[in-house]
Amino acid sequence: MSRYMLLAAAVVGPGGALAAQGTIGPDTTLAGGSLYRRVAAAGDSAEHYALLLPAGYQPDRRWPVLFVMDPRGRALPALQPFAAAASRLGYIVLSSYNTASDGPPEPNVAALNAMMADAARTLAADTTRFYLAGFSGTARMAWLFARQLTGTVRGVISVGAGPPLSASEDWLRRFAHDSTFSAFLAAGEADFNHDEVVRLDGVLQGLGVTHRTVIFPGPHGWAPAAVETDALEWLALHAGSREPGAYLGARLQEVDSLASQGDTLEAGRRLLALEREFGDSAVAGPVAGAPKRLDLERRARVFLEEERQQMRADSIWRRRAQATLAGLEDPDAWLTADQAADSLGLSTLLLERGAGLPRAKRFSALRRLEWLYLTVVFDGAPTFLARRAFRKAMVMLDLGHRIRALPAEGCRDAITALQSLGGPGVAERFPECA
Secondary structure, three states, X not given: OHHHHHHHHHOOOOOOOOOOOOOOOOOEEEOOEEEEEEXXXXXXXXXXXXXXXXXXXXXXXXXXXXXXXXXXXXXXXXXXXXXXXXXHHOOEEEEEOOOOOOOOXXXXXXXXXXXXXXXXXXXXXXXXXXXXXXXXXXXXXXXXXXXXXXXXXXXXXXXXXXXXXXXXXXXXXXXXXXXOOEEEEEEEOOOOOHHHHHHHHHHHHHHOOOEEEEEEOOOOOOOOHHHHHHXXXXXXXXXXXXXXXXXXXXXXXXXXXXXXXXXXHHHHHHHHHHHHHHOHHHOOOOOOOOHHHHHHHHHHHHHHHHHHHHHHHHXXXXXXXXXXXXXXXXXXXXXXXXXXXHHHOHHHHHHHOOOOOOHHHXXXXXXXXXXXXXXXXXXXXXHHHHOOOHHHHHHXXXXXXHHOOOOHHHHHHHHHHHHHHOOOOHHHXXXXXX
């Protein structure tokens, strides 16, 4: 924990020109800015990051900095959705090759320490405007770092997850007392953490924490470029470097587009959020001041209530599912894949994920199935293999296979389990692993 506090003390020095770190000339240009694909940190040669300097970058002024933390250290793909907006709006972006999730925090601490030190010492960074972007496990780390570095980190872009699961409302309340802090939340409609992010939106609203929440089409993953652009523009708005009218107009056009596409839920969610933030009288544009807008609000409130009801049902289902899978932990208990599938309602979920059902029901099924797939394939099966409980590992893999084809990791686990059990070949049991 002390390393986080030392990090805050390390970023108060003046910025300068980009120092020689083995990659001086930009490898390419990206959206008008200069991209350095791989830079070794000056203070720690084991740390590497991708660097984007915005269009018009000069060392004689100070630039806000976005630190991107991908949970698998995929620096360039994680930077890409931010690139065009960052270059246009004047953000320096550093994206680490060393961040990780589902493990100890130390790699992320070291990565952020190294990037922040370089930003302060070798770049013309505005050290009063540091922002953190994380996805899934690194989104949780972004909240943790932001809480430790109050006054240095001005905002987080939290995609596919919220703060650490242990964080209480009291833990979050600290952000309510920081008028300089803003949080941008995003999650895919089919993301298994969708419900967590939607609930967090309500908690932050109740606490008075400045925030914005966007739900986008898609599964658990980084948000598309349009959403990341919204995030950077919104953060710039709250830092006083973005004109409110231009931002509001762009967002209202998105509301109108979503409504035209039939996505009443998200169109209404965003419209109501804009009204809360800017005031009802200030919301003017394609959907404002007309029966069209009032009708959208009315229908959106109905869909939002349906979403809340579905989320309650999802929470009950997940607790039951966890209890079912936990039953396999008992060494004297036994559960076949068919029995587990029946207990989980798997056949019903597979039907409900198809087209033709109400949107809330369909995406609820997709989120349940995604959670179940990840739980049994990436957690359950490896855990039982480590215990040499090969039959129970096969139950996990069989459940995953019924949802969709096993990934390479699952196939390797299936081969190990089947060889130990002396059963049929993997190609017969799992054709995708042939």
